[in-house]
Amino acid sequence: MTSQHKSIKNISVQSTEKWMEKVAWRKANKEWLRKSAEIALRILDALDDLGWNKARLAKELDVSPQQVSKYVRGDENFKIETLCKLEKVLGVEFVPVLQSDQEIVEKGTWKYVKPVQQVTKIEIGNGKPWSYLPKPAMAVEDSYAMAA
Amino acid sequence: MEVICIFELFDTNGKLFAAQFEGEEEDEAGHPQHAFSKLTAEWSDPSWFRAFFSKFKQDYFNFYGSSNINRLVLEAIDFADNLFEDLTKYSKSDELDKIFKPLNNSDKDQTYERQSLKAKGSEVKSYLRIYAVRYGDEFVITGGTVKLTHWMKDRDHTRLEKHKLDTVVKFLSRNGIEGKIVYLDK
Numbered sequence: 001m002t003s004q005h006k007s008i009k010n011i012s013v014q015s016t017e018k019w020m021e022k023v024a025w026r027k028a029n030k031e032w033l034r035k036s037a038e039i040a041l042r043i044l045d046a047l048d049d050l051g052w053n054k055a056r057l058a059k060e061l062d063v064s065p066q067q068v069s070k071y072v073r074g075d076e077n078f079k080i081e082t083l084c085k086l087e088k089v090l091g092v093e094f095v096p097v098l099q100s101d102q103e104i105v106e107k108g109t110w111k112y113v114k115p116v117q118q119v120t121k122i123e124i125g126n127g128k129p130w131s132y133l134p135k136p137a138m139a140v141e142d143s144y145a146m147a148a
Numbered sequence: 149m150e151v152i153c154i155f156e157l158f159d160t161n162g163k164l165f166a167a168q169f170e171g172e173e174e175d176e177a178g179h180p181q182h183a184f185s186k187l188t189a190e191w192s193d194p195s196w197f198r199a200f201f202s203k204f205k206q207d208y209f210n211f212y213g214s215s216n217i218n219r220l221v222l223e224a225i226d227f228a229d230n231l232f233e234d235l236t237k238y239s240k241s242d243e244l245d246k247i248f249k250p251l252n253n254s255d256k257d258q259t260y261e262r263q264s265l266k267a268k269g270s271e272v273k274s275y276l277r278i279y280a281v282r283y284g285d286e287f288v289i290t291g292g293t294v295k296l297t298h299w300m301k302d303r304d305h306t307r308l309e310k311h312k313l314d315t316v317v318k319f320l321s322r323n324g325i326e327g328k329i330v331y332l333d334k
Contacts, residue, residue: 006323007284008154008156008162008165008283008286008320009156009162011154011323012153012154012155012165013153013154013156014158015156015157015158015166015185017157017158018158019157019158019184019185019188020159020236020239020240022188023229023232023233023235023236024236026192026232027229027233030229034222034225034226037194037221038218038222040194041194041198041218041221041222044194044195073192073194074192074193074194
């Protein structure tokens with residue numbers, strides 16, 4: 001079956017918005033955009049907790065309300081300076097920098113902690129340097145600790 | 149609600165369009181917008197999804213089980229990015245009928261003029277919808293939403309999307325049928 005009809009092109013206007021480029025840009029920048037969205041959500045949570053609106057935050061930060069709107073839109077590439085100001089004003093931490101012996105554990109989750117093998121230093125008196133031998137009987141059992 | 153204008157989306161070879169509705173001509177910043185630009189702006193905005201899921205979290209929980217609102221927001225933004233990437237891919241390959249499927253499941257094997265269509269993601273939790281109307285081998289996007297109920301009539305925001313589809317169908321009907329030949333009933 002065929003039907004004759006005019007193209008929608010004849011009754012439309014051209015949009016100049018390069019939407020495919022925006023889609024490609026979001027894909028190429030996915031990792032930091034996700035972090036930006038996470039920060040935006042944390043800001044919104046903190047505003048709720050404090051009972052503040054975006055205008056109040058703008059006042060506290062001494063920036064325009066439009067700037068705060070950008071912060072919560074999820075595509076702001078935050079400077080560390082801006083994050084530090086937000087952390088100070090809102091009383092939250094967005095980007096903890098962990099040292100090599102630190103890790104993040106979610107609130108309320110149980111984390112298995114493997115006990116460290118205990119060693120005892122003994123001098124065996126054979127003229128050799130200090131030796132390290134395991135302690136014979138370990139009374140400590142594997143234990144669980146409640147994370148923060 | 150009336151259609152004010154139809155926009156041809158950039159770089160789509162005259163195949164993909166978007167409606168502009170009365171009262172939605174500009175975004176909050178005063179920039180011109182149409183149904184598709186409104187959708188892309190909303191679906192990349194965590195504050196928009198957060199407000200939506202805060203209001204309709206129970207609908208989500210009923211369908212998919214309970215979760216943390218912020219996790220839902222991040223998940224939805226990922227799904228939206230994937231859906232727009234699919235739309236780009238099928239638009240470039242001139243295979244838009246691979247992403248736009250009949251709105252009514254009873255129409256699933258039919259193709260006809262001014263048919264209401266939906267595009268959804270390939271994820272198991274495919275709750276995002278982009279709606280469009282077929283006009284020959286051309287597609288007019290009418291909007292989109294988060295669908296968390298079985299029927300569009302169940303919530304105001306999905307009812308509105310159905311109304312927008314019907315409005316565009318009427319608009320196209322009023323704008324004549326003449327000119328190029330297309331093949332229907334694939």
